[in-house]
Amino acid sequence: MSQAHVHGAGPTGCLAALALAQVGWQVHLYDPLDAPALLGRQRAYALTHSSASLLDRLGLWQALKPRLVPFSSLELWDQGTGRQCHFSGDDLGQGQRRGRAASGDLDRAATVRTTGPGSARAGEAVGWISQHGPLMTLLLEQLQASEQVFLHLGPMASSAEAPRTAPGDLVVAADGSLSPSRQAAGLGWLERSYDQACLTVQVRLRGSRDNQAWELLRPEGPFAVLPLGGDAFQLVWSASARRLRQLESLDGAAFLDQLAGALPDQLQPEVLLDQPRAYPVALGLAWPVAKGSLVLVGDSAHRCHPVGGQGLNLGWRDVACLQQLAGRVTAGRLAPGRLAAAYRWRRGPDLIATLLATHLLVKLFSNRSPLLLPLRRLALDLLNGAPLLRRLSLAAMTQGPCRLWQR
Ligand SMILES: Cc1cc2nc3c(=O)[nH]c(=O)nc-3n(C[C@H](O)[C@H](O)[C@H](O)COP(=O)(O)OP(=O)(O)OC[C@H]3O[C@@H](n4cnc5c(N)ncnc54)[C@H](O)[C@@H]3O)c2cc1C
Known part of the structure; x- marks a missing residue:
């Protein structure tokens, strides 16, 4: 064998x-x-x-x-x-x-x-x-x-x-x-490294169907919204490493504010389900x-x-x-x-x-x-x-x- x-x-x-x-x-x-x-x-x-x-x-x-x-x-x-x-x-x-x-x-x-x-x-x-x-x-x-x-x-x-x-x-x-x-x-x-890193976090979100995924192509980098069942979603947020480090250090409410500003109006984040983490x-x-x-x-x-x-x-x-x-x-x-x-x-x-x-x-x-x-x-x-x-x-x-x- x-x-x-x-x-x-x-x-x-x-x-x-x-x-x-x-x-x-x-x-x-x-x-x-x-x-x-x-x-x-x-x-x-x-x-x-x-x-x-x-x-x-x-x-x-x-x-x-x-x-x-x-x-x-x-x-x-x-x-x-x-x-x-x-x-x-x-x-x-x-x-x-x-x-x-x-x-x-x-x-x-x-x-x-x-x-x-x-x-x-x-x-x-x-x-x-x-x-x-x-x-x-x-x-x-x-x-x-x-x-x-x-x-x-x-x-x-x-x-x-x-x-x-x-x-x-x-x-x-x-x-x-x-x-x-x-x-x-x-x-x-x-x-070859990018001038971007990415941050992952799970949130409860309003405004998306529970069987719909999103790839938002934003000037600061791509942003994926992936359904996890019900109103829970995994977010993969790409932006400059400096910005993501700042986001990581925010408390929950301040992070949700920043997140709401980054998402289109129809997607409204409500609750953080885990700790945001940035990766190179x-x-x-x-x-x-x-x-x-x-x-x-x-x-x-x-x-x-x-x-x-x-x-x-x-x-x-x-x-x-x-x-x-x-x-x-x-x-x-x-x-x-x-x-x-x-x-x-x-x-x-x-x-x-x-x-x-x-x-x-x-x-x-x-x-x-x-x-x-x-x-x-x-x-x-x-x-x-x-x-x-x-x-x-x-x-x-x-x-x-x-x-x-x-x-
Ligand atoms: C934020 C983010 C989001 C992503 N989202 C997606 C996605 O939606 N879809 C997708 O397809 N991919 C995605 N990826 C990519 C995906 O995570 C990786 O491609 C995947 O994890 C790679 O798996 P792997 O088993 O090859 O390596 P790893 O998961 O890195 O596993 C390597 C293993 O090797 C072990 N190891 C280390 N050293 C040794 C040693 N000396 N001897 C033996 N073992 C050792 C480690 O302990 C570890 O368990 C994402 C990546 C990131 C960063």
Whole structure:
């Protein structure tokens, strides 16, 4: 049986371990954090259809479905020009439906009840919001139940219990953007920081449907409003690091005042549900993303701006690719020594296209440049007037830009 060592038990490392076990590999998964610390992060992820397909293939979709909040529409709003564009389930083309695993169950799961004007006619979910805690709880339960996965969690586990890596073993680095594994292997890391950071906070909000997500493109940076069920929403607010540090230091009432000023009038924040926290954001790419017996997945391989909620989904597409290649090794159709090279060339186009797309979105919309405003008006008008363009943009967002060439 082939053996893999996965370093990092974040959402990408956990999923990579399950994916490799499913295609017959024995997997050791290491993290210096113990289970309570791994579960403890306050974050919500917008999951796309590419992630839903992978979860379905791994047999996790049914169990995760009740813990997700589907959204049936996405409101894109350029606040510099005042132009808006509404994406709904109707904009999910056949490509996306074909792109999913052939599971009628996932199709049914993607169907959400919609209410009110403007709701998706077909009721198809554009995406799903998952809180970090419930997602990680499920992944850790599955890992503990697997006979092919050996968990080494906690500060001592990585060094004390680690079995030796034998020649021919696969090493998977899923140890985050600072990736000690990547650094130890001497792989390159290209990074460019933004003049923005982002702040996350959960609030109760009036003025939005509970199945609607918003991406507000503001001159100071993008601002995502993601439904968490009922009138609770996760906000991802991008602005200069200095402004976000000031916001972090405000008391609840003063923070809500600032928030009300940043949101459009129709969205009215009422109560803070957790502590606002600011994070640095950067564009980063390891090159190569695999070498010898080492393969990088998730944030150890790439980092992007949170606009469009691409980061984790991109990491899970790494996992989907790794699983496909590992399955070919198990079936004797790929020499183990060829896996890293195959991974490198298969992942390159999606990684570059997705990082470029998020970067261009940030650069094009985070300003009031009079030279760019007409271009932005034109882009939003075209999106509004051409269903095909909306469909292609949504396909790029939910399946990755490279799927456009495969349609
Ligand atoms: C504010 C914000 C909002 C975001 N929103 C979204 C969103 O809506 N949708 C989306 O798709 N993405 C989103 N992202 C991106 C997403 O959070 C990341 O892409 C994702 O968390 C990366 O997961 P990961 O498992 O690759 O890395 P991490 O979650 O960073 O996990 C790395 C793990 O490696 C472990 N580790 C570290 N050192 C070692 C070592 N030496 N040995 C073993 N293990 C080690 C760490 O303890 C950690 O558990 C957002 C990011 C930010 C900052």
